[in-house]
Amino acid sequence: xxxxxxxxxxxxxxxxxxxxxxxxxxxxxxxxxxxxxxxxxxxxxxxxxxxxxxxxxxxxxxxxxxxxxxxxxxxxxxxxxxxxxxxxxxxxxxxxxxxxxxxxxxxxxxxxxxxxxxxxxxxxxxxxxxxxxxxxxxxxxxxxxxxxxxxxxxxxxxxxxxxxxxxxxxxxxxxxxxxxxxxxxxxxxxxxxxxxxxxxxxxxxxxxxxxxxxxxxxxxxxxxxxxxxxxxxxxxxxxxxxxxxxxxxxxxxxxxxxxxxxxxxxxxxxxxxxxxxxxxxxxxxxxxxxxxxx
Amino acid sequence: xxxxxxxxxxxxxxxxxxxxxxxxxxxxxxxxxxxxxxxxxxxxxxxxxxxxxxxxxxxxxxxxxxxxxxxxxxxxxxxxxxxxxxxxxxxxxxxxxxxxxxxxxxxxxxxxxxxxxxxxxxxxxxxxxxxxxxxxxxxxxxxxxxxxxxxxxxxxxxxxxxxxxxxxxxxxxxxxxxxxxxxxxxxxxxxxxxxxxxxxxxxxxxxxxxxxxxxxxxxxxxxxxxxxxxxxxxxxxxxxxxxxxxxxxxxxxxxxxxxxxxxxxxxxxxxxxxxxxxxxxxxxxxxxxxxxxxxxxxxxxxxxxxxxxxxxxxxxxxxxxxxxxxxxxxxxxxxxxxxxxxxxxxxxxxxxxxxxxxxxxxxx
Numbered sequence: 001x002x003x004x005x006x007x008x009x010x011x012x013x014x015x016x017x018x019x020x021x022x023x024x025x026x027x028x029x030x031x032x033x034x035x036x037x038x039x040x041x042x043x044x045x046x047x048x049x050x051x052x053x054x055x056x057x058x059x060x061x062x063x064x065x066x067x068x069x070x071x072x073x074x075x076x077x078x079x080x081x082x083x084x085x086x087x088x089x090x091x092x093x094x095x096x097x098x099x100x101x102x103x104x105x106x107x108x109x110x111x112x113x114x115x116x117x118x119x120x121x122x123x124x125x126x127x128x129x130x131x132x133x134x135x136x137x138x139x140x141x142x143x144x145x146x147x148x149x150x151x152x153x154x155x156x157x158x159x160x161x162x163x164x165x166x167x168x169x170x171x172x173x174x175x176x177x178x179x180x181x182x183x184x185x186x187x188x189x190x191x192x193x194x195x196x197x198x199x200x201x202x203x204x205x206x207x208x209x210x211x212x213x214x215x216x217x218x219x220x221x222x223x224x225x226x227x228x229x230x231x232x233x234x235x236x237x238x239x240x241x242x243x244x245x246x247x248x249x250x251x252x253x254x255x256x257x258x259x260x261x262x263x264x265x266x267x268x269x270x271x272x273x274x275x276x277x278x279x280x281x282x283x284x285x286x287x288x289x290x291x292x293x294x
Numbered sequence: 295x296x297x298x299x300x301x302x303x304x305x306x307x308x309x310x311x312x313x314x315x316x317x318x319x320x321x322x323x324x325x326x327x328x329x330x331x332x333x334x335x336x337x338x339x340x341x342x343x344x345x346x347x348x349x350x351x352x353x354x355x356x357x358x359x360x361x362x363x364x365x366x367x368x369x370x371x372x373x374x375x376x377x378x379x380x381x382x383x384x385x386x387x388x389x390x391x392x393x394x395x396x397x398x399x400x401x402x403x404x405x406x407x408x409x410x411x412x413x414x415x416x417x418x419x420x421x422x423x424x425x426x427x428x429x430x431x432x433x434x435x436x437x438x439x440x441x442x443x444x445x446x447x448x449x450x451x452x453x454x455x456x457x458x459x460x461x462x463x464x465x466x467x468x469x470x471x472x473x474x475x476x477x478x479x480x481x482x483x484x485x486x487x488x489x490x491x492x493x494x495x496x497x498x499x500x501x502x503x504x505x506x507x508x509x510x511x512x513x514x515x516x517x518x519x520x521x522x523x524x525x526x527x528x529x530x531x532x533x534x535x536x537x538x539x540x541x542x543x544x545x546x547x548x549x550x551x552x553x554x555x556x557x558x559x560x561x562x563x564x565x566x567x568x569x570x571x572x573x574x575x576x577x578x579x580x581x582x583x584x585x586x587x588x589x590x591x592x593x594x595x596x597x598x599x600x601x602x603x604x605x606x607x608x609x610x611x612x613x614x615x616x617x618x619x620x621x622x623x624x625x626x627x628x629x630x631x632x633x634x635x636x637x638x639x640x641x642x643x644x645x646x647x648x649x650x651x652x653x654x655x656x657x658x
Contacts, residue, residue, distance in 0.1 A: 033464045033472045034471055043494060109377060112377035118375070129644065133641070135637060137617070141396065168381055169389075226483035228598075249598070
């Protein structure tokens, strides 16, 4: 999805900014933008910094915004903790499964609601919208019993299944824009060339919508990766099925937190999401514009 | 520009404007078959969708729903339902059914005894709700939730919109810096964000108290300062969504409009208030509602930062309250009743949202 249309507009906006804002004002604006960026990034900086600080420096009453002798002690402690790698893997399994499955299902559903007109279509869309608002957390109780009855308690399935369901409505809603954007002329051309509907779906539509799928996936990825409540409620006794958020809290004991460990674990946990975000950043921005707009 | 302010905000070439391509004549009349797929599948009725997958009673000519309207969309008979099936099954089984269960449990007596199967669950009618509504703590928590969520929404929107406008006023480097920082905050998992902010504001080892010269003032001790701390974290991790979305919206506003306004001598504030804000209304509605929904449901931050609801539950919000009732004190039915209350409140918000969308004449 090359950014064709906004280029011009963007140029205009920049033009507008250049012309209407006088120089000193723009410099002030830029200075404050940089300052705000620094403030916003500061917690992340502090997290990484603390992860590398030696224990003595973290627990010092004179915190310094730098460290002269960085160490990986905290990381060693984190990975030395029983099965941290395993938790990481568990989190990854949950997030990747949720992303893949929900992306596929959402793609099909979004195609149905944008490319076809059928009875109850609008009703369905409204239902999806309402479903999106359901507070996941409120459903922890019934889901707990449901997972118990399905024999999924203490397994990763108990985390995967609900997250797929909860990420679907938003994914469908957001994907609509991307599916709609594929010109219908293309569909016609495909049929004229003798492509079947399935073929069109998977070999033409799917690749074209894929960037949108990736952008949408960020949301399901985050919700699955960050999940704390389900992990806490459904993985009760079998810690080998635990995920990262729970592992992190092993280091965080309210009275005497091991800050180095917490920050190192936090860093490890944040990095995959950051990478994902940076990768899809551009599509995300345009995708949001699209999803919101139509 | 028409009253649809934001065509083409996204690279996808303006989907909203797009259906035109297929407008008009014959399609509508052609039974069942999508528009021009005619050549291949046209003739034989049932063969139409056959090649793909299973049996499909393809394209019932008479099916309604295609409507005579200017709809450019195909009527696919059963095909759309086939595509929708997985989604409907999953959502039905893991979202709709639990909602039903939630309602059911809230009317039952459901405690540890029933969970372990020792005693049958008995019907309580509105008993649980009566207990809940008779508990002053519930009202206190409800009030705290509403105020806290409201404060979060207002601050998030204010910060997000202000920074979105700022983004349009600066050149590439500062813009990229701010964008990246915001994405970083956005990407940070709630658990890690919470712990990091706790460290920043730690009375002994945190830099913030040093900078502000607050000594060993504990932020999590007092009720309001604890809420304020959580609020800061929530705003930090949720303003990026608002900023990015509104920024994408502003970029899509035709420059002539802004130029005209500034030529007419409108101030920046005036431009925002009288030109941008009305044009961005659809986007603002979405981000507002989204924020309301997210902030009303804050769980992790409160749970982690205030240690499960603060000293003597002073920082409880509905979500955490329900969790504590259900899983800490095994009063599952009370927890469910709280869940139902939350659900109803959010449902009301959703309905308002739907009305707003409808009034804007958006087509779903």
